[in-house]
Amino acid sequence: MEPLRPVVLERxxxxxxxxxxxxxxxSVETVTSAQLGAALxxxxxxxxxxxxxxxxxxxxxxxxxxxxxxxxIRVVFGxxxxxxAILVGAGHLGKAILNYPGFSRYGLEIAxxxxxxxxxxxxxxxxxxxxxxxxxxxxVRKHAVRMAILTTPVSASQALADRLVSSGxxxxxxxxxxxxxxxxxxxxxxxxxSVGLAQLAYHLNGPAGGSPSRISTPEKPSKDRSPTQEx
Amino acid sequence: MEPLRPVVLERxxxxxxxxxxxxxxxSVETVTSAQLGAALxxxxxxxxxxxxxxxxxxxxxxxxxxxxxxxxIRVVFGxxxxxxAILVGAGHLGKAILNYPGFSRYGLEIAxxxxxxxxxxxxxxxxxxxxxxxxxxxxVRKHAVRMAILTTPVSASQALADRLVSSGxxxxxxxxxxxxxxxxxxxxxxxxxSVGLAQLAYHLNGPAGGSPSRISTPEKPSKDRSPTQEx
DNA sequence: AGCCCTTCGTGAAAAATTTCTCGAACCCCT
DNA sequence: AGGGGTTCGAGAAATTTTTCACGAAGGGCT
Numbered sequence: 156m157e158p159l160r161p162v163v164l165e166r167x168x169x170x171x172x173x174x175x176x177x178x179x180x181x182s183v184e185t186v187t188s189a190q191l192g193a194a195l196x197x198x199x200x201x202x203x204x205x206x207x208x209x210x211x212x213x214x215x216x217x218x219x220x221x222x223x224x225x226x227x228i229r230v231v232f233g234x235x236x237x238x239x240a241i242l243v244g245a246g247h248l249g250k251a252i253l254n255y256p257g258f259s260r261y262g263l264e265i266a267x268x269x270x271x272x273x274x275x276x277x278x279x280x281x282x283x284x285x286x287x288x289x290x291x292x293x294x295v296r297k298h299a300v301r302m303a304i305l306t307t308p309v310s311a312s313q314a315l316a317d318r319l320v321s322s323g324x325x326x327x328x329x330x331x332x333x334x335x336x337x338x339x340x341x342x343x344x345x346x347x348x349s350v351g352l353a354q355l356a357y358h359l360n361g362p363a364g365g366s367p368s369r370i371s372t373p374e375k376p377s378k379d380r381s382p383t384q385e386x
Numbered sequence: 387m388e389p390l391r392p393v394v395l396e397r398x399x400x401x402x403x404x405x406x407x408x409x410x411x412x413s414v415e416t417v418t419s420a421q422l423g424a425a426l427x428x429x430x431x432x433x434x435x436x437x438x439x440x441x442x443x444x445x446x447x448x449x450x451x452x453x454x455x456x457x458x459i460r461v462v463f464g465x466x467x468x469x470x471a472i473l474v475g476a477g478h479l480g481k482a483i484l485n486y487p488g489f490s491r492y493g494l495e496i497a498x499x500x501x502x503x504x505x506x507x508x509x510x511x512x513x514x515x516x517x518x519x520x521x522x523x524x525x526v527r528k529h530a531v532r533m534a535i536l537t538t539p540v541s542a543s544q545a546l547a548d549r550l551v552s553s554g555x556x557x558x559x560x561x562x563x564x565x566x567x568x569x570x571x572x573x574x575x576x577x578x579x580s581v582g583l584a585q586l587a588y589h590l591n592g593p594a595g596g597s598p599s600r601i602s603t604p605e606k607p608s609k610d611r612s613p614t615q616e617x
Numbered sequence: 618a619g620c621c622c623t624t625c626g627t628g629a630a631a632a633a634t635t636t637c638t639c640g641a642a643c644c645c646c647t
Numbered sequence: 648a649g650g651g652g653t654t655c656g657a658g659a660a661a662t663t664t665t666t667c668a669c670g671a672a673g674g675g676c677t
Contacts, residue, residue, distance in 0.1 A: 161585065
């Protein structure tokens with residue numbers, strides 16, 4: 156099966172998130188493409204095609220089995236094989252991410268947090284003791300960590316990214332508002348939230364003012380709770 | 387001029403962010419579409435079309451004037467006419483957002499923060515005293531606030547969104563991992579960051595493993611510094 | 618057991634987006 | 648002042664993504 160296009164991945168995550176709300180209420184064991192489409196504002200045909208693309212087959216007059224859809228999506232993304240990641244930069248945002256409880260649904264487990272501020276090193280955040288940057292490489296090597304979450308100031312990002320790469324990390328989720336560069340075999344995902352802000356601003360203050368509404372992060376979706384979270 | 391499509395808005399923000407890095411170094415007064423394209427991995431033709439769409443004209447053998455491009459983008463989004471927003475939910479993420487210093491580039495000014503936790507109310511975050519939810523409506527009315535940033539637990543999001551709407555807010559930047567509903571004239575921007583995580587996971591753990599790399603928030607982009615930020 | 622009505626699966630059509638090709642503009646250099 | 652090489656601007660082509668239209672499958676009801 157050829158790799159799924161980003162657009163498809165994005166929709167799959169939307170479906171996945173929507174299903175969370177369903178599994179809560181037992182007795183709901185199936186969903187129809189029409190139901191998903193109406194809830195997420197996606198054409199039902201599109202839903203069926205996406206499902207078909209990951210090998211899901213529905214039942215004619217019934218729809219798709221919730222548990223099966225959920226499982227299929229988990230498999231596609233590899234959420235069923237939990238992976239460890241480390242977080243670099245225990246500032247405000249880093250703290251917020253460490254405290255976000257919803258990542259397990261995406262197979263992510265944050266194994267350690269690093270920072271270079273002596274004031275912060277040694278403190279405990281969300282049950283994790285913050286380690287000095289110095290110990291980053293040994294840790295990554297020892298635990299064979301492949302993913303890193305970067306929540307550092309722009310000024311330090313690239314240098315730390317390089318360091319992560321040389322330590323063996325293969326994927327970086329970058330939250331600092333800078334475009335990072337890395338070798339081809341390392342995946343960088345720049346998480347620029349200002350895109351969302353800009354879209355709101357455009358509709359609110361821009362030229363013509365109001366036009367279509369309801370926009371979602373093409374790229375950025377998730378799930379959870381407790382004063383302040385992510386997704 | 388008909389409204390710009392979301393894809394275009396997204397690229398414009400990418401250009402805007404890229405230009406930040408340029409204005410630092412004086413002597414750089416122009417950019418070419420080729421330069422922008424190479425840096426952001428966007429086809430040069432696309433860059434020119436986007437610029438043309440917002441009325442920018444380049445100079446033949448030179449390119450575009452950095453300051454003019456920047457100004458044009460600010461005008462399109464309305465960043466040149468600062469607007470006030472309030473933040474609801476002063477948890478970890480809310481705190482991180484309040485401390486993020488880069489929003490002014492996008493015209494955003496956070497005027498107040500609200501929470502319903504007695505422990506938090508009254509404390510000061512990033513120079514802002516946290517107010518009780520009770521005072522939300524009066525504040526919005528009095529200051530004619532049109533935008534709200536929602537960083538509350540999923541369980542409270544919809545109720546608060548409704549409250550914001552009834553108070554007169556016209557745009558909600560939702561960080562809780564739930565799809566919110568609101569009247570048609572209210573814009574909701576769901577900021578789901580898990581999309582980014584999922585894309586990384588897919589390339590890392592998914593089916594075929596490695597394929598193309600370097601992905602950015604469609605949705606989603608921004609700029610800044612200090613241990614922990616956003617964009 | 619048979620009919621009806623939903624819902625899937627698909628191929629074709631439509632729309633949107635990106636990429637290609639080129640002519641024209643025009644700064645720089647000699 | 649003229650030649651050259653670079654960069655824009657635009658129309659056309661290619662590609663991707665979304666939407667439409669329908670046949671087929673298969674529960675549920677009488």
